[in-house]
Amino acid sequence: MKGPLFYAKILLFGEYGIIKDSKGLAIPFNSYKGALKSAQNLNGEAKKSNESLAKFYNYLANLNSTLVSFDLNELKKDIDNGMYFDSSIPQGYGVGSSGALVASIYDKYAQNKITVLENLTRDKLLALKQIFATMESFFHGKSSGLDPLNSYLSLPILINSKENIEATGIPSQKEGKGAVFLLDSEQVGETEPMVNIFMNKMKNEGFRKMISEEFAIHTDACIEDFLKGNVKSLFGNVKKLSKVVLANFKPMIPDAFHKVWENGLATNDYYLKLCGSGGGGYILGFAEDFDKAQQSLKDYKLEIVYRF
Template sequence: MKGPLFYAKILLFGEYGIIKDSKGLAIPYNSYKGALKSVANLSGEAKKSNENLVKFYEYLKDLDTNIVSFDLDRFKQDIDGGMYFDSSIPQGYGVGSSGALVASVYDQYANDKITVLENLTRDKLLKLKDIFSAMESFFHGKSSGLDPLNSYLSLPILINSKTNIEPAGIPSQKEGKGAVFLLDSEQVGETEPMVNIFMNKMKNEGFRRMLNEEFVSYTDACIDDFLHGNIKSLFGNVKNLSKVVFAHFKPMIPSAFHKVWEQGILTNDYYLKLCGSGGGGYILGFTQDYDKAKESLKDYKLEVVYRF
């Protein structure tokens, strides 16, 4: 067997804010992908993945069937037959490796599944998000369900609030000088500890106020600017967002990148922000002149995501 491909995702804006009901914008990232496959003799990564699927199967057995039910017998049969998730999506990098796996399993084994081809009303999108949230919680302890949703639909998704999500039309890429890029921290980040740090910070009234008054308002402004192609305004808001994250989310920024982060704000060559929960993996960069950013960051691995 060989299942369909599911792609990585990038949350351009909204990390942490969407936990507190602010806006978010996620886009598929087709450079990385995964699919369910089977082999007769499992070894190495495939064997590890197969063992992980056994644990996932046990978890899905106990999931509330009012939310979603699966053809578990067939799932177990396929796992026993050497099924694994063959993926190029780096794990712990904030680009949705578990989301693509969840989307694959739902696509193959869910009963009465909502398909990509039907008319995706808001209610159906929210139902999918709830299903994916319940499924992906196996990997992260608590999941918004957005990564698998993005991977499953392979569409940009605009999160207006927890109960209001919609497919988004994003401006088509131009062959300009500006770019959104990924900066490889070359270390793995784990979602759960980062989210726990955030939840502890949320107990502090000053942090909550900063989140609402600064972080969320800059995030929302960035999304509006990006969707409407207001590039000049976008970079002003991204700079402000980068400053706020540097000031208040330091534990989520790998310490080796504190100087690099600050350097971007001081020189205006690029601005950095978290990609996913942080703590490692990729860091997202925005620049009006990619050649200049590349020169400034020549010691690091960069990948272009979107051109302005």
């Protein structure tokens, strides 16, 4: 048995903001992927994955939801027969490792599932997002459902607000000098503690004001520029966003990268922002001249996501 492939995702813009109803833009990232597989003798990562699936099964079996039902007998049988999720998606890196797993389980075991081949109306997209949020909250405590949705559809998704999401197109990549890239912090981040820090900060009126008056406005401007291919304007807005994130999201940026972040803003060689919830994993970088950014960041592992 080998299931279809489900890809990683990158939330280009909108981390944390989407929890509070501002815009977001997520794109599939095909360098990393996962699929359901089976083996008789499990060891190492496969064994761990199988044990995790058994816990996930218990969670789904006790889910009291009118949204979705599963062929639980089949799922239990497959897990007992050595099913695991074989994935190259790094965990705790902000690129949707649990999202791809959730998408694969829904795809194989959900009854009356909404398929990718249907006409995906806004209502169907919202229903899928809700189903995935319910499923993925097993892993994170609270989930927007966006990672699994992105992985399941393998399409860029534009979040206008909680109730308004759409599949979208992004400008095709060019062989230019500019790039969006991943910077490897070489630390694992955990989503739940980071989201808890954010929720506590949201109790502060000044922080809430900053989210709505600065963070959300710069994020929305970045998304608009990116979708329209306004590269010059995009970098101006990414710089503003990078400054706001550095000033207000310090706990989510690993300590060793505060200086690296500041250096990008000072030299304009690159601008950094959070990739997912932060706390470790990948940091997302934007550079008008990727060669320059590579020089500045020569001590770090970089990976290109998109070229301008």
